[in-house]
Amino acid sequence: MTEILPPECCQTMTEVRAGVDQTDRELVALLARRFGYMDAAARIKPNRTRVRDDVRKAQVIDNVRGFARAAAIPETVVAAVWEALVEGSIAYELDRFDALRTEASAR
16 A cells, blocks of 8 residues: 655655545545434434524534635635535435434334
């Protein structure tokens, strides 16, 4: 396996690709943790109408815009990624909310 180098130390595309692949693995692990919080939200929220919270969604996207600015990376790209992530998270949470209630009523 190729050693993972910081981006500024990469000299070949093999090194770049190894870094990108490792970063993707790390991002997926972080996303798994984030979706774990969606599981918790689905368990905690008292009713299905509370799953979508557009005020919170706007706050999350505003937060990541600021994080992107601070990191000097493209704010619009990060906001677009988070738009898709938050919408996907809402859909996931709705599914989990329904599944948890179905499981509970089957007992």
